Amino acid sequence: MDTLGIKKVSKHYGNFTAVDRVSFQVPQGVIYGLLGPNGAGKTSLIRIINSITMADEGEILFCGETLGREHQAKIGYLPEERGLYKKMSVQDQLEYLGQLKGLDAKTVRTRIAEWYAILNMDEWGNKKIEDLSKGMQQKVQFVATVLHEPQLLILDEPFSGLDPVNTNLLKQEIRRLRAEGTTILFSTHRMEQVEEICERIALINKGSLVLEGPIADIKQRYKDFLFEFIFAGDHRPDFSDETIHPSSREQGIVLQLESLEQANTRMRQWMDEGYVIHEFREILPSINDIFIKIVTTEA
Incomplete structure (x- = not known):
């Protein structure tokens, strides 16, 4: 089943079209990347999914039902901008936000304690938000987003302000939530993070969907048929008449x-001629390369 269905959704601001008849489905229990350059329409679409604004055209489905107010308690949204009350303590902040999502006082305190232990936040309860670093605030905001155990978790630049250790810790928890059945919509400008944790992506540019599907399939679709051969020593064929691209290895x-x-034919030919090949691999493009290629071409 698809947790989220986007069907021909459009959003206009005067004469400007922010989202133009976008359609895609987010399957249950996957980490789904929502990508696009600045001003592409990602934030507008995320706000529509969260019912912050309404679509001018099209339909949003949640688990097969038209998205309504009753579904909002099943969605967790971590925005790129921090939305914490600076004068409140971490504990009071989390208890307040957890109860806004419908949790009773006992349940919310139990879950806060569990997340304190998971994210190494045990000593933070009495600290005020304004006294925390940006990375510490981001961890508090993440906890506030997941306290009510949403079915759909929307993360917009979730690793902003985090050091490498805490970034890895949060990635680990995101994967755990996915393994437990949570569907995660992940928006970021960091393409290496997309490759590391996402299974499918949608690329929006100028308000329109220009690319969608599993990452492995997209890499195959945009590959340039580049192949790397690693030879033993300096005994290599004559490549003077061919264009050689940079290799990651000295003997490659x-x-x-x-x-x-x-x-494969070339490799067998060289081996028959006595050349020793240690390694052979096809070089697939990165999501960053594909992103730049598509956006540049569209421009």
Whole structure:
């Protein structure tokens, strides 16, 4: 089942179209990347999903039902901007936000204590938000987002302000939530993070959906048939008549060929001629490369 369905959704601000008939589905229990350059329409779409604003056209489905007020308690939203009350203590802040999501006082305190232990926040309860670093505030805001155990978790730049240790800790918890069945919509400008934790992506540019699908399939779709061969020592074939691309290894060469079959044929030919090949691999484009290529072409 799809947790979230976006069907021909549009949003206009005067004569400007922020979201233009966008459609895609987010399956249950996946980490789904929502990507796009600045001003592409991601934030407008996220606000519609959270019922902060309404779509001018189209429909949002939550677990097969038209999105309504009753579904908001099943959604957790971590915005890019911090929305914490600076003068409140961490404990009071989390208790207040947890009860706003419908939790009773006992349950919310139990869950806060559990998250304190998970994210190494045991000593933070009495600290005021204004006394915390940006990274510490981000961890508090993450806890506030997941306290009510939402079915759909929307994370907009969730690692903002975090050091590498806490970034890894939060990634670990995001994966755990996914493994327990939570569907996660993940928006970021950091393409390496997308490759690391997302299974599917949607790329929006100028308000329109320009790319969607599993990351592995997208890489295959946009590959350039680049192949890296690593030879033993300096005994290598003559490549003077071919264009050689930079290799990641000193004894390697990268060729752009027509197909994997052609690469295999060349490798067998060289081995028959006595050349020793230690490694061979196809080089697939990164999501960052694909992002730049598509957005540049659209521009």
